[in-house]
Amino acid sequence: MTSTFQPENTSKMANAIRALSMDAVQKANSGHPGAPMGMAEIAVALWAGHYRHNPTNPSWVNRDRFVLSNGHGSMLHYSLLHLTGYDLPMSEISNFRQLHSKTAGHPEVHITPGVETTTGPLGQGITNAVGMALAEKLLAAEFNVDGANIVDHRTYVFMGDGCLMEGISHEACSLAGTWKLNKLTAFWDDNGISIDGHVEGWFTDDTPARFESYGWNVIRGVDGHNVAAVNQAIIAAKASDKPTLICCRTVIGKGSPNMEGTHNVHGAALGDKEVAAVRANIDWNYPPFEVPDYVYSAWDAKADGAKAEAEWNAAFAAYSAAHPAKAAELKRRMNNGLPANFDEVVKAVISTVVEKKETIATRKASQNAIQAFAPSLPEFLGGSADLTGSNLTNWKECVAVRANQAGNHINYGVREFGMSAIMNGIALHGGYLPFGATFLTFSDYSRNAIRMAALMKIRSLFVFTHDSIGLGEDGPTHQSVEHISSMRLIPNLDNWRPCDTTESTVAWAEAIKRTDGPSTLIFSRQNLPFQERSAQQVADIARGGYILQDAADAKVVLIATGSEIELAVKSAAELAAQGIPARVVSMPSTDVFDRQDKAYQLSVLGKGLPRVAIEAGVTAFWHKYVGLEGAVVGIDTFGESAPAPVLFKHFGFTVENVVAKVKAVLA
Secondary structure (H helix, E strand, C coil): CCCCCCHHHHHHHHHHHHHHHHHHHHHHHHCCHHHHHHHHHHHHHHHHCCCCEEEEEECCCCCCCEECCCCCHHHHHHHHHHHHCCCCHHHHCCCCCCCCCCCCCCCCCCCCCCCCCCCCCCCCHHHHHHHHHHHHHHHHHHHHHHCCCCCCCEEEEEEEEHHCCCHHHHHHHHHHCCCCCCEEEEEEEEEEEEEEEEEECCCCCCHHHHHHHHCCCCEEEEEECHHHHHHHHHHHHHHCCEEEEEEEEEECCCCCCCCCHHHHHCCCCHHHHHHHHHHHHCCCCCCCCCCCHHHHHHHCHHHHHHHHHHCCCCCCCHHHHHHHHHHHHHHHCCCCCCCHHHHHHHHHHHHHHHHHHCCEEEEHHHHHHHHHHHHHHCCCEECCCCCCCHCHHHCCCCCECCCCCCEEEEEECCCCHHHHHHHHHHHCCCCCEEEEEEEEHHHHHHHHHHHHHHCCCCCCCCEEECCHHHHHCCCCCCCCCCCHHHHHHHCEEEECCCCCCCHHHHHHHHHHHHCCCCCCECCCCCEECCCCEEEHHHHHHHCCEEECCCCCCCEEEEEECCCCCHHHHHHHHHHHHHCEEEEECCCHHHHHCCCCCCCHHHHCCCCCCCEEEEECCCCHHHHHHHHHEEEEEECCCCCCCCCCCHHHHHHCCCCCHHHHHHHHHHC
16 A cells, blocks of 8 residues: 555545546536546545556556556546646646547547556457556566566556447456466446446346456455455455456446436536535535645655656666666567667568569468568567467467466467457557457458557557458358458558568568557468569568559559459560550558658559559459549459359459450550
8 A cells, every 4th residue: 555545535535536527527518427436436446555657757667557448437547647646737637528638538548648548449448458467477477587576567457337248358358367367457347337227138247257257356246435345355356366356336426416326427417506416415615626735645646656666767777787688678679669680680581582482372471471580579479369370470489378378479269359459458568569360351350459559559460361252262251352441441550461472571571660550461371473573672562562563655554462463464464465565563552652752652653544453352442543544353242152263263353354454444
């Protein structure tokens, strides 16, 4: 317990959260006051008694992590950050949910100091927290030495019924139990209310038994309005060798005399009359957005936080003296830095790939790239959603992560969404560069976590194989048609669909080097031929699109990606034989190409030249490049079950069809 925690002040400390939350929501006339008012005592017990952090340095490496998974209750988090001393002044609290404020409707990482992850889509916060707790456990195993536990912190999560209804919570919490993430503690706000009302009509799970079946330590029946009871539960959680669920029975909107315990307080302002009634009911005799000094003093965590960090800094200095290489490596990785010689490593790997000239599936080319880069990147933390042998995201020296075994490759099981959001938590924690894989068609399961990675601008790498009708006999349920185009619509997401070993290696290198957002790496099941290039063309791959083959006085430009590059090259040869010179543009990443200057784009696409795009997917996306006058060879239906060569012919991915499309465009 910290010195700031005084039991006689807990009522006022909790009521400060209630007052700030209801006042901010009332002023905005928008928000969710119920959860902050109902969880106030839980917050007092954790943040004033156990949560180790430094408000003056929110990025302190060894801080505990706190995640508000039920992110709609954001004013709870903002109140805690303000009261404990973060750079979140009252002017920001009173500016709740307004344009450019630091107090957005849901917590947003990199916007509000002290917020560890962006939450709101329910279930993803607890899942991010599982990733954070896993990262802490693995880093501790890698960097701690006898007498120096330099990585030693905990992850705490607040979550509500909605998070537990979401299926992703099952995926993540099951894994947390399997991995024995004993430094993970989740607080269930068991208030029995969701937006539609009392949940017994749609949520009758035996939640404690469910978590016990996962292998969690479950503390049942805790009075969520009793700070001492919650405190004792936290102490018990810290002593467990399992992750802990603390079941806190609460009343939503606690303190609201006419609305507490109802869904009316869940997601709307209380109204002026009820706000006044709350003030009288909780004996809060202060105007809106005013907190007395003695309550601030009780909450203030700056001194304790600075002391905790100073003690850690002293320990790290001693650690650095005794283990300089380990210390430097930990600092590099926590800062998202790359090894000093990484550019040279990339050049050497690409040179080797170019020399080999292999015709292999790009999923295998991907594995070769992983194998080549892994020795230089100990931060690699790979994995697959039960498809390792198909996705090929393992490498020779990788070690599987198990409950009692630290490693660098994760068997996520059939949990695509959980995998992706856990990866986001790992990336947010720092110290690892996570990548995880599944079939491209199952990116749908992962989509919201991919979107959240892009929104948060974090380094998660999403690997997808079996990228089109080219996977063949598994049929339309497994054949991706719309998936690549749909992911290209997500802002700040770089999508790579390489055509051969060289492009696959460059794609991996560029995704690794990117520090301001996530990438997808999309690979084929079938073999694809090696394409010859000049040194300049190899360099231009990193620009997302480039001229792969050119012709003097080209009359048309063929644009393609991935497996369809082979078709474009063969079609260009046939067109040349018929007196129609054609340029072939490979565009492995439209997102990266779109960031190039206009002069470069026009130099690649040709000013005024007719264009035909070729990709085994939906056609609509490609009209941004070919215009209304151009044509797209694609597929706007679902696939079929048959061998891949049969399917490509059936759906018109033939030289004859491409030539016909070109002639129609030129007519």
